[in-house]
Amino acid sequence: MDDHQRKKHVSGAPWRNFYGRIKGKGLHQSHERYLEEDLDKLAPKNVSWKENPDRNPLNLSELFGNDNPVWLEVGFGGGEHLVHQAQQNPDVNIIGCEPYINGVATLLGKIRKAGVTNLSVHPGDARDMMDVLPEGSIEKAFLLYPDPWPKARHHRRRFVTPEHLDPLAKCLKAGSVFRVATDIEDYVRQTLEQVPTRDDFEWLAESPTDWRNAWPDWYSTRYEQKALREGRTPHYLTFRKL
Template identity: 40%
Template sequence: MNDPKDPPAPDAVPTWGPMRSFGRIRSRTLKPRQAALFDTLLPKVALPDPSQGPIDPLALMPGAQAVWLEIGFGGGEHLCAQAARHPEALMIGCEPFLNGVGSALRHIEEASLTNVRLHAGDARDVIKALPPSSLDRVMILFPDPWPKARHHKRRLIQPDFVAELVSRMKPGAELRFVTDWKAYGAHALEILGASEALEWMAEEAYDWRQAPHDHVTTRYEEKKLGDTAPIFLRFRRR
């Protein structure tokens, strides 16, 4: 894809495997309020255990007009803001970082959200349990970039993972990937662009440099911890 709108060329692309694509699952002791929400609120909003069998999103929220999935929701700011804007949609959020889950629970409680379901673990397990063509939007915002070459195999975006994820997306569903690491943006573009089932929505460089109109900026994004301004890659399921 030697196109002026392309990010720089990617590093070598490894094959996705079962190893973890995320690091530690807790960095500090949970705040008392968050710890209490694990006992009181999480049981009400937790996604069914994907290891126990298929998950029917419409059984979780009868009448839902759409199903969105956010992979690695961090502190839950984006997930819960989108849930508040779109009460008609079921928002499924996956995050293995327990402090992030605690933060999301606080946002859910404060906004009295009823359309959010959380999985405190690996999103790949949830994807396997979802029915084909069940997702209207997938959001992967600022995943761990694993910048060292020897760790590239741990990056979430790998060919096998993308193939399985796309099979769970409806025709016309949107996949959003955002990173602030130049090499990971190129890596993701190479793999996502190679999928015959996905169509890159960008028409000019502005499209991958500018956030979508309904993007929610989080505290993480504002910290600017990467090596580039955010790269917004948007694909549509053919």
């Protein structure tokens, strides 16, 4: 298998396939330094199966040093939106998950520059993080420009499937919001087939403007800018946990 391979199995862990890149071409020296100097301080402990085989819930108050609301961003890419939200919401704690180490390194540089202290960074599979998030602990979640997996035979790899939505629903607080942004129309189709048809989510759209217009606190990422340059239309879907 190549980089689109299944994770190395740990005794007792469920067998989970992982698809996508974990590391790209060589990192800049500055990015290597960020990973060496900053990641350990920002990464929550006891997330991996090796560290926490019993999947004991994380103590979020201990992780952040306060009892502020906690948000979750799945697949933060280069971290632009994550840092923006942290700056705009200093009384909120945000956990970002991203397995692509180049993106993690880029985020760490942005965190240094912005000086935000209300972020925690999980450099790995969001499923492992959701395993150990306490039930009902997340007050807002973001899935922004996820990997589209355009081929029909790969649609089961998309995040908007029960394999991911079940644990997400469990860790979301009742009344919390789940935001999905994508420029791929077929991803919109699958999202609307999967999420609001469950008995634990509802789609908060009353008119086309609710999914055509970005959220008031939106920060347009590099992925969105690329989509706009290439003539694709962003969609902004908002769901509420019931």
